[in-house]
Amino acid sequence: MNSTTILEIKDLEVWINNNKILKKLNLTINQGEIHAIMGPNGSGKSTFSKVLVGHPAYSIISGEIKFKGMSIIEIEPDERSHLGLFLAFQYPIEIPGVSNADFLRLAYNSKQKFYNKPELGPVEFLTVINEKLKFVNMSSSFLDRNVNEGFSGGEKKRNEILQMILLDSTLSILDETDSGLDIDALKTISNGINKFMNPSKAIILITHYQRLLEYVKPNYVHIMHNGKIIKTGSADLAKKIEEQGYEWLY
Amino acid sequence: MINKSNKILNKAITKLVNKTYQYGFSTNIEKDIIKKGLNEQTVHLISQKKQEPPFLLEFRLKAYKKWKQMLEPEWAYLKFPQINYQEIIYYSAPKSQKKLKSLNEVDPELLQTFEKLGISLTEQKRLANVAIDAVFDSVSIVTTFKDELKQYGVIFSSISESIDDYSELIKKYLGSIVPIGDNYFSALNSAVFTDGSFCYIPQNTICPLDLSTYFRINDKNSGQFERTLIIAEKNSQVNYLEGCTAPQYDTNQLHAAIVELIALEKASIRYSTVQNWYSGNKFGKGGVYNFVTKRGLCSGIQAKISWTQVETGSAITWKYPSCILIGENSQGEFYSVALTNNYQQADTGTKMIHIGKNSRSRVISKGISAGKSKNTYRGLVHINSKAFNSRNYSQCDSLLIGNISNANTFPFIYVQNSTAKIEHEASTSKIGEEQIFYFLQRGISLEKGIELMISGFCREIFTKLPLEFAAEADKLLTLKLEGSVG
Numbered sequence: 001m002n003s004t005t006i007l008e009i010k011d012l013e014v015w016i017n018n019n020k021i022l023k024k025l026n027l028t029i030n031q032g033e034i035h036a037i038m039g040p041n042g043s044g045k046s047t048f049s050k051v052l053v054g055h056p057a058y059s060i061i062s063g064e065i066k067f068k069g070m071s072i073i074e075i076e077p078d079e080r081s082h083l084g085l086f087l088a089f090q091y092p093i094e095i096p097g098v099s100n101a102d103f104l105r106l107a108y109n110s111k112q113k114f115y116n117k118p119e120l121g122p123v124e125f126l127t128v129i130n131e132k133l134k135f136v137n138m139s140s141s142f143l144d145r146n147v148n149e150g151f152s153g154g155e156k157k158r159n160e161i162l163q164m165i166l167l168d169s170t171l172s173i174l175d176e177t178d179s180g181l182d183i184d185a186l187k188t189i190s191n192g193i194n195k196f197m198n199p200s201k202a203i204i205l206i207t208h209y210q211r212l213l214e215y216v217k218p219n220y221v222h223i224m225h226n227g228k229i230i231k232t233g234s235a236d237l238a239k240k241i242e243e244q245g246y247e248w249l250y
Numbered sequence: 251m252i253n254k255s256n257k258i259l260n261k262a263i264t265k266l267v268n269k270t271y272q273y274g275f276s277t278n279i280e281k282d283i284i285k286k287g288l289n290e291q292t293v294h295l296i297s298q299k300k301q302e303p304p305f306l307l308e309f310r311l312k313a314y315k316k317w318k319q320m321l322e323p324e325w326a327y328l329k330f331p332q333i334n335y336q337e338i339i340y341y342s343a344p345k346s347q348k349k350l351k352s353l354n355e356v357d358p359e360l361l362q363t364f365e366k367l368g369i370s371l372t373e374q375k376r377l378a379n380v381a382i383d384a385v386f387d388s389v390s391i392v393t394t395f396k397d398e399l400k401q402y403g404v405i406f407s408s409i410s411e412s413i414d415d416y417s418e419l420i421k422k423y424l425g426s427i428v429p430i431g432d433n434y435f436s437a438l439n440s441a442v443f444t445d446g447s448f449c450y451i452p453q454n455t456i457c458p459l460d461l462s463t464y465f466r467i468n469d470k471n472s473g474q475f476e477r478t479l480i481i482a483e484k485n486s487q488v489n490y491l492e493g494c495t496a497p498q499y500d501t502n503q504l505h506a507a508i509v510e511l512i513a514l515e516k517a518s519i520r521y522s523t524v525q526n527w528y529s530g531n532k533f534g535k536g537g538v539y540n541f542v543t544k545r546g547l548c549s550g551i552q553a554k555i556s557w558t559q560v561e562t563g564s565a566i567t568w569k570y571p572s573c574i575l576i577g578e579n580s581q582g583e584f585y586s587v588a589l590t591n592n593y594q595q596a597d598t599g600t601k602m603i604h605i606g607k608n609s610r611s612r613v614i615s616k617g618i619s620a621g622k623s624k625n626t627y628r629g630l631v632h633i634n635s636k637a638f639n640s641r642n643y644s645q646c647d648s649l650l651i652g653n654i655s656n657a658n659t660f661p662f663i664y665v666q667n668s669t670a671k672i673e674h675e676a677s678t679s680k681i682g683e684e685q686i687f688y689f690l691q692r693g694i695s696l697e698k699g700i701e702l703m704i705s706g707f708c709r710e711i712f713t714k715l716p717l718e719f720a721a722e723a724d725k726l727l728t729l730k731l732e733g734s735v736g
Contacts, residue, residue, distance in 0.1 A: 078695055081693035089688070098703055106698060146706075
């Protein structure tokens with residue numbers, strides 16, 4: 001691995017309910033790279049994203065995940081978050097009774113605390129969050145609503161991107177962030193992602209559609225099938241998939 | 251997979267809920283007790299110890315006879331071994347030679363006990379805006395601000411003293427709202443009650459202080475049977491707070507209380523409880539059995555009674571603070587948070603009995619169940635045939651934590667007048683693994699996440715509590731849930 005490697009996965013095998021979902025998966029991601037992962041339903045894409053952020057439902061049988069050169073398999077999910085891993089969920093869950101403002105501030109302050117930095121009070125935080133809201137074109141009225149409760153599909157996805165920007169993650173995994181979005185929302189979100197991206201960061205886009213990749217340009221496109229990456233190519237690979245499907249790859 | 255994440259969730263719930271009970275200590279003090287067991291002789295002895303007038307002994311004996319004929323109610327959704335009423339001590343009081351004239355005569359050990367509970371009774375440290383009646387096992391130790399309140403005509407004293415000093419009022423109202431034979435536990439209480447608080451707010455008076463009673467069970471084998479009576483005369487207002495704790499014992503203590511409230515024309519009573527009796531250990535051993543009858547009567551027009559309760563303690567809670575709305579335009583309210591964990595069981599709710607025209611009631615109940623506990627809301631809304639244009643709004647929300655807790659709602663609605671308007675809303679939600687994981691992924695610890703969800707769930711109730719209590723209640727819930735997730 002070289003000094004700019006953010007993520008290094010070696011021979012990763014993951015089980016759930018006695019089914020092997022990921023089989024000897026290998027992937028290396030360097031700073032400044034955007035990787036797209038495509039693949040048919042049930043190929044293991046979402047499992048992969050959840051394993052990276054430490055979802056307790058999955059057990060890692062063998063293999064290694066190194067983040068910034070450090071093995072993270074034994075590290076708790078909240079600490080992985082502090083270290084700079086972020087997952088934009090495919091289906092962001094509703095949290096009744098908890099306002100977005102409180103939630104976002106607590107998330108922000110938890111990270112601040114982890115790095116021994118000062119935590120922000122509600123008023124100071126407002127300045128910080130208002131700045132970030134502009135990235136995803138959201139109004140501040142959105143802060144008073146409960147987390148994801150009654151949000152439209154587009155609002156939920158924008159909220160995920162907002163959190164990514166707020167937490168300033170190093171490696172962000174966006175799990176089908178583009179699905180269910182109309183073209184305007186897709187543009188807004190893509191803009192947010194592009195403004196956020198910089199040479200020190202990396203992004204994994206999990207998607208079914210070439211559409212997103214027109215706005216957020218990937219350096220690599222991987223095809224996942226049956227728990228493995230079976231092909232890696234450039235952005236052109238995604239175009240070919242869009243036209244011909246996956247069949248020709250098997 | 252589900253198993254593993256559940257395990258993690260349950261581990262966290264357990265950790266959250268099983269924070270040591272900080273009020274679990276007991277006080278070693280010389281006691282004056284009547285030996286355990288209940289018979290007619292016991293009732294005579296209690297009355298004698300308290301040097302009561304004959305009318306009260308009669309009241310007690312009548313209640314005892316009634317109790318003998320009754321059976322323990324079985325309709326509640328509660329399971330517990332038969333209570334042996336002959337193994338209970340019905341009178342246990344700290345020994346003192348004479349009647350206490352001032353605080354200086356109170357056993358310092360007792361003052362220290364209350365100090366440890368966060369209740370300062372001494373002049374220098376007591377809360378400036380709350381008058382407190384401190385009840386220890388069977389007797390009231392001291393009542394603060396008594397004389398200051400008297401200047402406003404407000405009576406606030408232990409019920410024992412009031413029986414001597416205000417016997418006419420007691421005679422008139424005691425047992426008028428909760429009749430002796432109302433239920434098994436009210437009959438028991440009426441026979442053996444030992445102390446409690448008496449409040450009287452005269453006409454056109456807004457009580458200048460919040461009134462508060464702090465109940466402490468100390469003795470291992472004694473029951474606590476207290477009685478509270480609050481009378482708000484025409485056009486008066488009072489805020490009343492009640493707090494309860496008990497030491498940590500392996501055995502169960504019985505607490506069977508009665509609270510009676512009377513609000514006359516345009517009077518308003520707000521009654522708040524934070525109940526934190528010892529709830530037993532995480533295996534369900536020990537804890538207080540809490541069988542309480544609380545009822546208020548809005549007798550005059552525009553009278554208002556509001557119950558707020560935060561129930562976090564007790565192995566068993568059986569409690570239905572109710573309002574009888576006789577006065578026209580009278581109002582009844584019930585706001586409740588009931589939290590159960592481990593093997594705790596709660597069957598709690600309210601009854602709103604509408605008799606007067608345009609009477610209104612509002613019921614908001616929030617049940618949180620964690621561990622293996624059972625949490626039941628049981629409510630009755632009864633609209634009498636004469637209660638024209640009366641209204642009720644009820645909302646019952648349950649929150650489940652983990653996969654083995656239990657929540658139930660039993661709402662009963664009887665309407666005998668077609669002009670009434672009744673609304674009932676209910677919801678059940680669960681703090682699920684995916685919600686927890688969402689918090690974790692954003693770097694928010696499990697405890698913080700649960701705390702945020704719980705306080706969001708209860709916010710509506712906490713805003714009804716007096717300020718000093720609201721912060722405490724929030725803290726208490728978090729404390730009780732510590733270790734319950736994750």
